[in-house]
Amino acid sequence: MDIPDTLVRKSEEIFFSFPPERRESALVPLMFEAQRELGCITPDTEHWIAETVGVSLVKVREVLTFYSMLRRERAEKFLVQFCRNISCCLAGAEDLQRHVEKKLGIRNGETTADGLFTLRYVECLGGCSWAPMMLVNEMQYYQLTPEKLDRIIEGFRSGRPVPPDEPTPLLGNVGEKIAV
Amino acid sequence: MTSSNGTRLLSRNFALPGQANLDTALKRGAYEMLKRALKMKPEEVTTVVKASGLRGHGGAGFSAGMKWGFVPKDVFPRYVCVNADESEPGTCKDRLILEYDPHLLIEGALICAWAVQAERIYIYVRGEYFYPTRIVQRAIDEARAKGFVGENILGSGWSCHVHLGTGAGQYICGEETGLIESLEGKKGWPRLKPPFYPAAVGLWGKPTIVNNVETLAFVPRIIEIGAEKFLSYGTPKAGGPTLFSLSGSVNRPGVYELPTGVPLKTLIYDCGGGIKDGRRLKAVIPGGSSSHILTAEECENLKMDFESVVAAGSMLGSAAVMVIDETVSIPRLMVWMTRFYAHESCGQCTPCREGTGWLLRLATRILEGRGRRRDLDDLYELAENIDGKTICALGQAVAWPTKSYITKFRHEFEALIQE
Numbered sequence: 001m002d003i004p005d006t007l008v009r010k011s012e013e014i015f016f017s018f019p020p021e022r023r024e025s026a027l028v029p030l031m032f033e034a035q036r037e038l039g040c041i042t043p044d045t046e047h048w049i050a051e052t053v054g055v056s057l058v059k060v061r062e063v064l065t066f067y068s069m070l071r072r073e074r075a076e077k078f079l080v081q082f083c084r085n086i087s088c089c090l091a092g093a094e095d096l097q098r099h100v101e102k103k104l105g106i107r108n109g110e111t112t113a114d115g116l117f118t119l120r121y122v123e124c125l126g127g128c129s130w131a132p133m134m135l136v137n138e139m140q141y142y143q144l145t146p147e148k149l150d151r152i153i154e155g156f157r158s159g160r161p162v163p164p165d166e167p168t169p170l171l172g173n174v175g176e177k178i179a180v
Numbered sequence: 181m182t183s184s185n186g187t188r189l190l191s192r193n194f195a196l197p198g199q200a201n202l203d204t205a206l207k208r209g210a211y212e213m214l215k216r217a218l219k220m221k222p223e224e225v226t227t228v229v230k231a232s233g234l235r236g237h238g239g240a241g242f243s244a245g246m247k248w249g250f251v252p253k254d255v256f257p258r259y260v261c262v263n264a265d266e267s268e269p270g271t272c273k274d275r276l277i278l279e280y281d282p283h284l285l286i287e288g289a290l291i292c293a294w295a296v297q298a299e300r301i302y303i304y305v306r307g308e309y310f311y312p313t314r315i316v317q318r319a320i321d322e323a324r325a326k327g328f329v330g331e332n333i334l335g336s337g338w339s340c341h342v343h344l345g346t347g348a349g350q351y352i353c354g355e356e357t358g359l360i361e362s363l364e365g366k367k368g369w370p371r372l373k374p375p376f377y378p379a380a381v382g383l384w385g386k387p388t389i390v391n392n393v394e395t396l397a398f399v400p401r402i403i404e405i406g407a408e409k410f411l412s413y414g415t416p417k418a419g420g421p422t423l424f425s426l427s428g429s430v431n432r433p434g435v436y437e438l439p440t441g442v443p444l445k446t447l448i449y450d451c452g453g454g455i456k457d458g459r460r461l462k463a464v465i466p467g468g469s470s471s472h473i474l475t476a477e478e479c480e481n482l483k484m485d486f487e488s489v490v491a492a493g494s495m496l497g498s499a500a501v502m503v504i505d506e507t508v509s510i511p512r513l514m515v516w517m518t519r520f521y522a523h524e525s526c527g528q529c530t531p532c533r534e535g536t537g538w539l540l541r542l543a544t545r546i547l548e549g550r551g552r553r554r555d556l557d558d559l560y561e562l563a564e565n566i567d568g569k570t571i572c573a574l575g576q577a578v579a580w581p582t583k584s585y586i587t588k589f590r591h592e593f594e595a596l597i598q599e
C-alpha cells in the first residue's frame with residue numbers, strides 16, 4: 001500500500017526515540033500516528049507496520065486490539081468522546097447525555113445520518129474539576145451545559161468550531177498569582 | 181486562599197503568562213536547579229530527596245528517594261519513566277503541570293536521571309491528553325535546542341535524552357509495570373512480582389525509575405529550598421505540599437496546592453466554598469475512585485496525609501477528592517464506579533476480568549430495582565474474591581470501594597431491593 005511520506009518521516013522520528021535494537025517499542029506510537037494520518041488501522045496498514053517494525057502480524061493485531069483508542073474502522077468526521085465517570089456524573093453528565101443524544105439523534109456508539117458525528121461514552125478523561133467534559137477529535141471542552149454543547153455541535157456543523165478550552169482553565173488556588 | 185499561598189511551591193508560576201515557553205521560564209529560573217544538581221554528586225541528590233520526605237503523588241505514596249536508592253550499583257543503562265498516564269478517576273492535577281509548566285517537569289526528571297545516572301527519559305502521556313502532549317513535545321524540543329537535554333548537558337559531560345511515550349487509552353498503563361510493557365511495544369499487562377521494583381529490573385530489563393509527574397515536578401523545588409524546608413511544608417513522614425484535585429458537589433472545584441496533612445474540611449469548605457446549593461455533605465472519596473468511601477462523620481477531623489487517611493480506613497492515593505452531597509444515591513455511585521473498572525480491567529487475571537463485569541451487572545440490577553435479596557451479599561463476596569488475588573492493584577482498587585459502599589450505606593441498597 002502507499003504510505004504517505006509524512007507518516008514515513010514520523011515513523012523515523014519514532015524509531016529514533018528508542019535504542020536501535022528496540023524497534024518493537026515503536027509499535028504503540030506508530031499505530032497512534034498511523035491512525036491520525038489515515039483515520040484507522042486497516043489490514044494493509046497492519047502489514048506495513050509489521051514489516052517496518054520487524055514483528056509478526058499477530059503481534060501487531062494483539063497490540064492494536066488491546067488499546068481502546070486504536071481502531072480498525074474509520075471513525076466519522078467528528079468523534080465525540082463524552083465522559084461519564086464519577087466526577088462528570090456528579091456534575092450532571094447523565095442529563096447532558098440525554099441532551100446530546102437528542103441533539104444528535106443518536107445513541108452511544110452510533111453515527112449521525114449525515115456521517116458527521118460519532119458519539120462515544122468514555123471513562124474519565126482527566127477533567128474532573130472542570131466536569132462535565134468531552135473531547136471532539138483532539139479538542140477538549142469543559143464545564144459543559146446544554147447551551148454550550150449546542151454551540152459546540154453547531155460550530156462543527158457549520159465549519160466554524162468553537163475554540164477548545166486550551167489551556168485548561170486554572171481553577172483552584174493554583175490559578176492565583178502570588179506576590180514574589 | 182491567601183493563607184495557603186505560602187505553600188504554593190510547585191504551582192507558583194502557573195498563572196504567570198508564558199510559563200510553558202522556555203525563554204519566559206528561563207527568566208523565572210527554569211533549569212537553575214538542574215545546574216545546581218549537576219554540581220552535586222549523583223548520590224548526594226538522592227540523599228537530599230530522601231531527606232525531604234518526598235513521597236509518590238501517583239497513588240502509592242512510596243518514598244521517592246528510597247526508590248531511587250534501589251538502583252543496583254553496576255547495571256547500565258538506566259532509564260527514567262515519567263508517569264503522565266493520569267487516569268485515576270477524580271485526578272486532574274498532572275494535566276496542569278504538563279500544560280502550564282512543562283519545563284519544571286523536564287527539569288525534575290533530568291535531576292532524577294542525574295541522581296540515578298540514567299541515559300534516557302520517557303514521558304508517557306495518556307493518549308487522550310492531546311493538548312498537554314503538544315505542549316510537552318514543544319517543551320522537549322525547546323530544551324533540546326538550548327542544550328538542557330541531549331549530549332553533554334550544560335558541559336557536564338553527562339548525556340541524557342528525553343522522549344515522549346504514547347498511551348492509547350488504557351487505565352492499566354498507569355500501573356508502573358503496565359506502563360513499561362506499553363513502552364516496550366506490548367499490551368500493557370502488569371508484570372508478575374518479583375522482581376518487585378522496576379528500579380532494579382524495569383524497561384528492557386534495566387534499572388528504571390518510574391515516578392509520577394507531580395512527584396518529579398517537586399524535585400527542583402527541593403534542590404532550591406533544601407530538604408529541611410521542604411519537609412516543613414508537609415508532615416514528618418511526607419514532606420512538601422500536595423496538589424489536591426477537588427471535584428463533585430462543591431461550589432469551587434479546582435486544583436489546590438496545600439500542605440500535606442491539611443484538614444479535609446479546610447479543602448472542602450475554605451477552598452472549595454462548601455457543598456453546592458447549600459446541601460449537606462454525605463460522603464467523600466478521598467484519594468481517587470479506588471479509595472474507600474468516607475462518611476461525613478469520618479471526615480470530621482480528618483487530616484489529608486497518607487498515614488491519617490489510612491488510619492481513617494481509606495487512602496490518600498492520588499489526592500483526588502470527590503465530594504458527594506446528600507442527594508447522590510450511593511447505589512448509583514456504585515454503578516458509575518464499577519462501570520469504570522469493568523471497562524478498564526486488562527483481562528490478565530480471571531478474578532478481576534470476570535469479577536468486575538459481575539460487579540457491574542449486579543450493581544446495575546439493584547439500581548434498576550431488579551435486585552434480589554442475596555445480591556448484596558454476592559456483591560460483597562465477589563469483591564472479597566477479587567481483593568488481593570490479582571497480579572496488580574486494580575483488583576483491590578475495585579474491591580475496596582465496593583466493600584466500603586455496601587458496608588457504610590447498606591440501607592440505601594436494601595431500600596432498592598423489593599422482594
